Amino acid sequence: MRKTGLLAIIFTFVMLTTTSVFAADTIKVGVPLAATGAYAGSGDNYWKGIEMAINEINKGGGLLGKQLEVIRFDSQEFAPEVVMQGANYLCGKMKVASVHAGWAGWGQDIRAYGKYDAPFFCDDGAMPAVDVYKSDPEKYYNTYFITDTGGDQANSMFNMLTALPYEYPNKKIVIINTDDAWGMEVGDTLSKQFKKIGWKVAKRETVPYGINEWGPILTKIRRINPAIIHIEIPSSQEVITFFRQFIKQPTNSILSYGWSITPLEVLTTLGKDADGIVGEMPAGMPAPKAPNAKAQAWVDQYMNIYKHPVPAGSWIAYTSVMVWADAVKAVGDEYDFKAVNKHLKEAGYDGLQGKMKFGENNTLHAQPAAPIVHYQVQDGKLVALFTDPPLKPYGEYKFQMPRWIKK
Amino acid sequence: MxxxxxxxxxxxxINGSVYALMAVGLTLVYGVTKAFNFAYGSFYNLGGYFAWVLLIPLGVIGGYFSVFFMAIPFFFIVGYLLEKVLISPLRKYxxxxxxxxxxxxxxxxxxDFGYQAIFGPRIKSLPGIIEGTVQVGEVVLFQQDIVIFILSLSGMLCFWWILNNTRTGMAVQAVAQNPAGAQIVGIPKDFIFAATFAISTMMVGFGGILLCQKNFVDPMGSTDIMIKAWVITAFGGMGSIRGSLYAAFILGMLEAFVGWYFGMIHVQIATxxxxxxTLAIRPRGLMGRE
Amino acid sequence: MSLKRMILTLCGFYCVMGIMPLFFGGTDYIMNILIMILIWAVVASCWDVIMGFAGIFSFGQVAFYVIGAYASAILSVSMDIPPVFSIIMAGVITGLVGVLVGLPCLRLAGPYVALVTFAVHMTLVPFLRGPLGRAIGSGGSQGILTIPPIKLFGLAFSSDQLVPFFYLTFFLTIICTLVLVLMIKSYWGTAFLALKDSENFAASLGISAFKYKLMVFALTSFITGLFGALYAHYVGMLSTKMLSMDVFTILMIMMVIGGIGKYPGVVVGAVITVTLSQLLAPLGMYRPLIMGAIVVVLVLFLRDGIISPIIRLLSPLQRVVVEEE
Structure with a gap:
């Protein structure tokens, strides 16, 4: 019986030590993303961007003459010890040269990867994560936030909503957001901003995930008849069922979906029915026409490989790999983390949309080369109306009056 | 106001009819066989994927009509085999x-993860059975909600009637109350167990098809469905079909009114x-037998 | 299993565990796994004692684990109580919650107990995320990200120094394991055997099922809470993501692999499950798929878990060992 325990441990020992494969002439890149569970859809979006960048680098002869080797880790649903295990596995055991993630744990990840020095790119987009960084910038110097925080994005949404070429019939807004850090941050910021310019936040509701029957909320909305309804739920099911039930008896309201317009299913399911909804994407790629030929070529290539439009996260995840590769090339040694991080922080990178740079708190703030893009659904497709900053109309695309708004 | x-x-x-549809299979199988099926939600999803495969990649002729027609034998056989192969060997312990x-x-x-491996982690949407709305006074309703309401109510009542008024139904009840006794009077106990399981699987498969076309096929959604069905059957009294029906509508109403008056965030705690x-006052649920 | 055998088995197991840091002290990744094995072995053992031994259909184990973790984190972050005390207080709080939950639900029938205890699990998510949770300092949806390390004798124990933390956990694990073993083999244990054989007869001898069940529930909740708290100070961050079904199923699988009610099988189950889960991790979504298949096969063909065939295989050997000593 004692042998049982012994056998089990020997089993553990043997298995754990033999799993690492040593290949000398590759550079290991860690990719901790959700491959299973509720966040697998978003994990897939980031993965496609990362995969594309890695393939592109490898096809072009690799980095410093070495091929890149991807090591994936399934962060599941971001339970604390899983996030930590991911960091220990990728940085501690596999000794990866950099870590490229998307949604990665909203603050837990910063602590987990802060123990190591390999550059860590994440898209937490939430203040709590930045707060962890701020608590000890020297320790967490290897963390890079590839999009702006929810608050900054909400400010941009506010600017866009007030800049729409549309006369609001009243000054009432309804805000519905999820009960996670992201939803609360956006909801709080928007209601603060709208109150400041004299609007009335007629209803602010925080909802849990998983709601498919919106009757009770829509009943109230119909009585309020607000000028704007803002929905901030980063999950496709809820926003689709909301739209279907809204449209059966609509109010004269601009429907602003914020980030919730971006999950792929929203447009593939609703198609042209969704025409008129506005929404945004941080560090996005303006569409349908990209801002320049290089970016357009990239978009075409993406569509070619994955057969669907570019979702949120893909482009910036692609770019984060490129930014890192650029820094490694400049430094000449992928394991000289001090120098790579210094370069990442200081040098900036010439991306598809122009020169970009990480700013305060190691965050890739919205900037002309990585703008927050505000879209409207037109003819079943995302059409960029504005880019921000500075907030300016994009191309020749025009705002269309949603069909449910009656004059 | x-x-x-x-x-x-x-x-x-609407909530109530959706819940009734979710719960009916679970309450039936628990009431008769005392086997608690944790994979219940996964069978619900199986219904969704069954319809999706037939309608989208295969594009069967006849649309939902053929889907339902094929679903009857499919889910019956799946449920029957499941009981025979996996559940009944355990009964001797x-x-x-x-x-x-x-x-x-x-x-x-x-x-659940099989679905993810085969169909990918993203949600799937099904074409609606009927599109369009009806206006009753000031209230606008989806036609499909009315269909779901009628089907779930009539399905539940139908089962209740069969159980209480036919010979087969009474045999099933006899097995539920006293398996050994039922066998002594010549009721094929094992067959009744398997058949009940099969019928329950069929019902949940049907529920899955109907509700997935209303909402979505979500590979990760089965736990939620299972928990909802579990709460409803426990609330109504495990094994009581009438109880489940009441429970579904009571909880549906509670959800709507709490969500409307206090906010959606309080719905789960209220439920x-x-x-x-209820369980503190009536330890076996609303209509459960002692 | 006799007391001697049980203690011998556990002794052997923990002796081997105890020397592991000598080999892996430098590898964070493996140390992390070892610490999680120790923590989960105890949590799963508690569950096994509740389910397999006391016959209570409790599904609230993960909830108690999380309650312990949050209690200690809140106490030490918001009230500045030193972690050493907050961990013990968290254990006591969890024990009390256990009694509160146990009082109404231990009288219910099987699946109802499961549902009520699981309802506690389900209420925790909206509670911790909602305004009530934020009022007591749960940090809402973002969780608590700055839990201080345990300070003891001038040393700080946290995930930054894994070897000291391993031995701290190890020490606590051994104490709690001893408590569990003593309980199983004490008068309580005999009482439960009697209750299992014939509840009516046992009751006629004056053994109150309710009283003993409540006591077991309280004790295991206490230990679970304690280890939840330990976990909180170990990872230094908490979120409601801990309440996802993943942890729940993993613990359940440990029991199935180890054999329900076959203590200390569950300890071996913990080792195998954690190892397997780590080994299968590169397979992504096939990992839970394979785990699920393993559970089905084990329940069908190895109804007492993996431990009894191993015992049967090793029994000649074992007899020699036992006799020698």
Whole structure:
């Protein structure tokens, strides 16, 4: 019986030590993303961007003459010890040269990867994560936030909503957001901003995930008849069922979906029915026409490989790999983390949309080369109306009056 | 105000009919076989994927008509085999109820991630059975909600009637009350167990098809469905079909009115509080037998 | 299993565990796994004692684990109580919650107990995320990200120094394991055997099922809470993501693999499950799929878990060992 325990441990020992494969002439890149569970859809979006960048680098002869080797880790649903295990596995055991993630744990990840020095790119987009960084910038110097925080994005949404070429019939807004850090941050910021310019936040509701029957909320909305309804739920099911039930008896309201317009299913399911909804994407790629030929070529290539439009996260995840590769090339040694991080922080990178740079708190703030893009659904497709900053109309695309708004 | 209450009431009815549809299979199988099927939600999803495969990649002729037609034998056989192969071998042990729970939990894990492996992690949407809306006074309703309401109510009542008024139904009840006694008077106990399981699987498959076309096929959604069905059957009294029907509509109404008056965030706590209070007063649920 | 055998088995197991840091002290990744094995072995053992031994269909184990973790984190972050005390207080709080939950639900029938205890699990998510949770300092949806390390004798124990933390956990694990073993083999244990054989007869001898069940529930909740708290100070961050079904199923699988009610099988189950889960991790979504299949097969063909065939295989050997000593 004692042998049982012994056998089990020997089993553990043997298995754990033999799993690492040593290949000398590759550079290991860690990719901790959700491959299973509720966040697998978003994990897939980031993965496609990362995969594309890695393939592109490898096809072009690799980095410093070495091929890149991807090591994936399934962060599941971001339970604390899983996030930590991911960091220990990728940085501690596999000794990866950099870590490229998307949604990665909203603050837990910063602590987990802060123990190591390999550059860590994440898209937490939430203040709590930045707060962890701020608590000890020297320790967490290897963390890079590839999009702006929810608050900054909400400010941009506010600017866009007030800049729409549309006369609001009243000054009432309804805000519905999820009960996670992201939803609360956006909801709080928007209601603060709208109150400041004299609007009335007629209803602010925080909802849990998983709601498919919106009757009770829509009943109230119909009585309020607000000028704007803002929905901030980063999950496709809820926003689709909301739209279907809204449209059966609509109010004269601009429907602003914020980030919730971006999950792929929203447009593939609703198609042209969704025409008129506005929404945004941080560090996005303006569409349908990209801002320049290089970016357009990239978009075409993406569509070619994955057969669907570019979702949120893909482009910036692609770019984060490129930014890192650029820094490694400049430094000449992928394991000289001090120098790579210094370069990442200081040098900036010439991306598809122009020169970009990480700013305060190691965050890739919205900037002309990585703008927050505000879209409207037109003819079943995302059409960029504005880019921000500075907030300016994009191309020749025009705002269309949603069909449910009656004059 | 009055109009608002009518609208919220309608929402409650829709919720209730959806819940009734979710729960009916679970309450039936638990009432008769005492086996608690943890993979229940996965079979619900199986219904969704069954319809999706037939309608989208295969594009069967006849649309939903053929889907339902094919679903009857498919789910019956799946349920029957499941009982025969996985559940009935466990019945000979003392703690078989616990073993069944463990086994079905493993099965649900296997099925849920099987769906993800085959169909990918993203949600799928099905074409609607009927599109369009009806206006009743000031209230606008989806036609499909009316269909779901009628089907779930009539399905439940139909089963209730069969169980109480036909010979087969009474045999099933006899097995439920006293398996050994039922066998002595010549009721094929094992067959009744398997058949009940099969019928329950069929019902949940149907529920899955109907509700997935209303909402989505979500590979990760099965746990939520399972928990909802579990709460409803426990609240109504495990094994009581009438109880489940009441429970579904009571909880549906509660959800709509709490969501409307206090906010959606309080719905879950309100539901669970009601459940706990009910169980504290009536340990076997609303209509459960002692 | 006799007391001697049980203690011998556990002794052997923990002796081997105890020397592991000598080999892996430098590898964070493996140390992390070892610490999680120790923590989960105890949590799963408690569950096994509740389910397999006392016959209570409790599904609230993960909830108690999380309650312990949050209690200690809140106490030490918001009230500045030193972690050493907050961990013990968290254990006591969890024990009390256990009694509160146990009082109404231990009288219910099987699946109802499961549902009520699981309802506690389900209420925790909206509670911790909602305004009530934020009022007591749960940090809402973002969780608590700055839990201080345990300070003892001037040393700080946290995930930054894994070897000291391993031995701290190890020490606590051994104490709690001893408590569990003593309980199983004490008068309580005999009482439960009697209750299992014939509840009516046992009751006629004056053994109150309710009283003993409540006591077991309280004790295991206490230990679970304690280890939840330990976990909180170990990872230094908490979120409601801990309440996802993943942890729940993993613990359940440990029991199935180890054999329900076959203590200390569950300890071996913990080792195998954690190892397997780590080994299968590169397979992504096939990992839970394979785990699920394993559970189905084990329940069907190895109804007492993996431990009894191993015992049967090793029994000649074992007899020699036992006799020698």
């Amino acid at each position: 009055f109009l608002e209450i009518i609208e919220v009431f309608t929402s409650g009815l 003392d703690d078989w109820e616990m073993k069944v729970m463990m086994l079905t939990l493993g099965l649900s894990l296997f099925m 669970l509080t009601l459940l706990l209070v």
